[in-house]
Amino acid sequence: MIKKNFDQIKKVGEFLKGLNLELNVLPQIEKAKNKKEANETLTLIFYVDAICHQTRNFEGEINGKYARGWDYLLLCFIEEFKKNPSFIKVENTERITGKMLERILKGSGDRYYERAYLLNNSARILKRDFSGDIFKINENSGGYIRRKDGFGMIDLFRRFKAYSDPLSKKTFLFLNIAKKTGFWKIRDTENLWTPVDYHLERVSLRIGLVEVDKKLKDKLTEGKRIPQTLDLKIRSKIGESVKRASEISRIPIENLDQLLWALGRSLCLREKPLCEGISDKNCTLKLISGLSCEEKCFISPVCIAHKDQCRRKLKEANVFTIYY
Numbered sequence: 001m002i003k004k005n006f007d008q009i010k011k012v013g014e015f016l017k018g019l020n021l022e023l024n025v026l027p028q029i030e031k032a033k034n035k036k037e038a039n040e041t042l043t044l045i046f047y048v049d050a051i052c053h054q055t056r057n058f059e060g061e062i063n064g065k066y067a068r069g070w071d072y073l074l075l076c077f078i079e080e081f082k083k084n085p086s087f088i089k090v091e092n093t094e095r096i097t098g099k100m101l102e103r104i105l106k107g108s109g110d111r112y113y114e115r116a117y118l119l120n121n122s123a124r125i126l127k128r129d130f131s132g133d134i135f136k137i138n139e140n141s142g143g144y145i146r147r148k149d150g151f152g153m154i155d156l157f158r159r160f161k162a163y164s165d166p167l168s169k170k171t172f173l174f175l176n177i178a179k180k181t182g183f184w185k186i187r188d189t190e191n192l193w194t195p196v197d198y199h200l201e202r203v204s205l206r207i208g209l210v211e212v213d214k215k216l217k218d219k220l221t222e223g224k225r226i227p228q229t230l231d232l233k234i235r236s237k238i239g240e241s242v243k244r245a246s247e248i249s250r251i252p253i254e255n256l257d258q259l260l261w262a263l264g265r266s267l268c269l270r271e272k273p274l275c276e277g278i279s280d281k282n283c284t285l286k287l288i289s290g291l292s293c294e295e296k297c298f299i300s301p302v303c304i305a306h307k308d309q310c311r312r313k314l315k316e317a318n319v320f321t322i323y324y
Helices: 006-019 035-050 069-083 098-104 112-130 135-141 153-157 169-181 198-207 214-222 228-249 253-266 284-289
Strands: 002-004 059-062 065-068 210-212
Touching: 002 228, 006 228, 035 069, 035 112, 035 135, 035 169, 059 069, 065 069, 069 098, 098 112, 112 135, 135 153, 153 169, 169 253, 198 210, 198 228, 198 253, 210 214, 210 228, 228 253, 253 284
Parallel strands: none
Antiparallel strands: 002 210, 059 065
16 A cells, blocks of 8 residues: 555644745756756756766765765766866767776766766667757657657657666756756746655655555664555655645746755754754755755654654665666
């Protein structure tokens, strides 16, 4: 059993609505000055996003600044692009090897050959179907995320192996970034959805937006491996729940995703949630929301796990995937 907790979704949505937060979403991304700059930025993002799955093992210092996960991948790619702007041209990206990627990522992380394959495939399909131009996806879709004729952005992105997730986590992350970068048209913003990753999955389960039966709850608590088909069902319900909370709170879906993602990255950690706060100069939650990490978790008044020690032990699904 996996079901949405409608009462809790409403409670959380109303609570968030009352906070009146001013969010600094995607702080690493700046609005492009012109379409050429937007094209360069989004081409780079397209490749970073393609390999942004199960990134816990990526961390280190880049130019004296500590980074991890998505931030680490992005900064490594930006550094490589500054040294060699042709790095993101399809003829070069389709030839990247695992060894080359290991160098670009400074030996941190894992699964270089798998990630290199995804980059190769992404470059080849971009060249074959879109003339090597990321903006052709936007043009061919007419700016629509979903179209009945199969030419919406969701469908076009699924041609790439890296973007084949049935729930389109990487695609929606790309679209959220494209929306901030500018020059990328989205005519049906009502079809934006949350890129459900392991941070969002864990936070949503603990807050109580989604309920699961005891058998599945035990597996999630113990970190036992579950089938990807089951994980897709969990993530689907979470995506629907966050979408509804977004509507109730009137926080745009991409902003609410960033807020909950930052919470999972900063306080609602996998092994030990820091409900009472922690001193952390690199607090993602503070960077995005202005909320302090040193005080009690901001969502504790409506979080079921705040009062339920057993629920705090819930973890995201243990799956091996390229989806998120």
